[in-house]
Amino acid sequence: MKKVIAAFGVLLLAMLVFFFVFALQQMPSQNNHSSASGRETEKEPQRNIYNINLEYDGLNHIKAEMDFTYVNNAGKSMSELYFHLYPNIFRDRNHLPFSRSDQTLVFPDGFSTGGIDITQALQDGSPVEWTTVNGDEILKLALKKPVEAGKSSKIHFKFSLTVPKANYRFGYRVFGKDRITLSLGNWYPLLVKYDNGKWSLDKHPAMGDPTYSDISDYTVSFTVPQDFTVAASGVMNKKTISHGKAIYVYSMENIRDFAAAISNNYKTAEDFVDGIKIISYFHPEDRKGGFMALDVVKHALSIYNASFGKYPYPELRVAEANFYAGGMEFPTFIMMNTGRYRESNLSSTSFERSMAHEVAHQWWYCLVGNDQINEPWLDEGLAEFSTLYYFEKRYRSAGKESYFTRYVNTNTNLIKQSKRKMQDPVKLFRDNREYFAIVYVKGALFYEELKNTIGEEKLLDFLRTYLNTYKYKNVSLNEFIDLLKQRNYDGVNQDFFKKWF
Numbered sequence: 001m002k003k004v005i006a007a008f009g010v011l012l013l014a015m016l017v018f019f020f021v022f023a024l025q026q027m028p029s030q031n032n033h034s035s036a037s038g039r040e041t042e043k044e045p046q047r048n049i050y051n052i053n054l055e056y057d058g059l060n061h062i063k064a065e066m067d068f069t070y071v072n073n074a075g076k077s078m079s080e081l082y083f084h085l086y087p088n089i090f091r092d093r094n095h096l097p098f099s100r101s102d103q104t105l106v107f108p109d110g111f112s113t114g115g116i117d118i119t120q121a122l123q124d125g126s127p128v129e130w131t132t133v134n135g136d137e138i139l140k141l142a143l144k145k146p147v148e149a150g151k152s153s154k155i156h157f158k159f160s161l162t163v164p165k166a167n168y169r170f171g172y173r174v175f176g177k178d179r180i181t182l183s184l185g186n187w188y189p190l191l192v193k194y195d196n197g198k199w200s201l202d203k204h205p206a207m208g209d210p211t212y213s214d215i216s217d218y219t220v221s222f223t224v225p226q227d228f229t230v231a232a233s234g235v236m237n238k239k240t241i242s243h244g245k246a247i248y249v250y251s252m253e254n255i256r257d258f259a260a261a262i263s264n265n266y267k268t269a270e271d272f273v274d275g276i277k278i279i280s281y282f283h284p285e286d287r288k289g290g291f292m293a294l295d296v297v298k299h300a301l302s303i304y305n306a307s308f309g310k311y312p313y314p315e316l317r318v319a320e321a322n323f324y325a326g327g328m329e330f331p332t333f334i335m336m337n338t339g340r341y342r343e344s345n346l347s348s349t350s351f352e353r354s355m356a357h358e359v360a361h362q363w364w365y366c367l368v369g370n371d372q373i374n375e376p377w378l379d380e381g382l383a384e385f386s387t388l389y390y391f392e393k394r395y396r397s398a399g400k401e402s403y404f405t406r407y408v409n410t411n412t413n414l415i416k417q418s419k420r421k422m423q424d425p426v427k428l429f430r431d432n433r434e435y436f437a438i439v440y441v442k443g444a445l446f447y448e449e450l451k452n453t454i455g456e457e458k459l460l461d462f463l464r465t466y467l468n469t470y471k472y473k474n475v476s477l478n479e480f481i482d483l484l485k486q487r488n489y490d491g492v493n494q495d496f497f498k499k500w501f
Ligand SMILES: [Zn+2]
Pocket: 357, 361, 379, 380, 383
């Protein structure tokens, strides 16, 4: 009997070992992006992958290496690739896209140069030729081996950044004795969007936002002086400190851009809503604003989750940074200008409007993408309507009235007088005031009228359908109009479309 039990025991042990080994083989690898040495036949990735390692010197210089996996979803063989080099708008005064009046806001201490220098480009390990076009704002890579449709290729860039002393998405500010905040937006070579058989080679616009990109996966490792804190897109996977340096690793799948803010003067506060972690980064002297940011983001996420469909990422960060225009949306990350944190009475101020607006962009721009240069209304109009909706849901009729008093009534004349349509490209607008009145405020009024015509429930149902149809994709104005027409809502007829478009 003992022998039988022993034999049975051995068999059981063998089975356990077998199942353990089998289970190990089935487990997804921790990082399936770095499978270059792949044991089995390597599967082509679904989307582009950006892996960036950078080192920051503590003032305004960054050295970086980027491993980019290009996935050819264009449906044809590609023999060249294009990348945005946004930082080069700061090369010299002639490159600046801003109007003269904006230049004084961007450079309160006078003009400061910046830019990106590419020092190496490799394709699958071999050097490739590159040139810059469009006034150094676009990098053209002539591939040695064309990438066939459905296949991928690994591109490696070595580059350095000079960050200008500027109140901008890409800029730094020095304050106090030795305090620094660095805004790191639009900073790395971002693949140009290939659309309808052509590359969208638009330059950085003077107003509005520049990004038009595909959903990708990102991992970015920041090496910074030990006393600096990094707030970035994605989730922080790792923070280590050694030899006077801190290393932060952030990553996230399914986002269309990646930004950060770095400072030696950050405090943080955290909160949760609907299982999403919110982290606010602020200067200790602006503590009140830092907590206000947390409060607005929390309420906005809650309202938008319930109305549009749930924010799919585990975390959202908001950082006090430098950007003269106010707030700036990036995927899972919001940059907000220092000035906004210092408004005397924070509630019902432009701080709250900006914050609710940038949170709305997590849906409209981040999840549902669009060409922000040529069809900016698609994300801005809906983000602004979402802002109005936030005020209405949070503060009832008083909130809605206050929004109308501050933003609609003050722009009514300008909307009437302007010849611009809300769906016009950024470059046709005269200045920021006209752009805001037509694209944002009139854009919000379009949705307000749609809501009054079809009812709130149907509008939310339409927005959820819109989100589900174009989530992680890009939408065009025609696709938006087609989707709305297909719903055949009472009152949304030819006259309605003629009035608004
Ligand atoms: Zn916006």
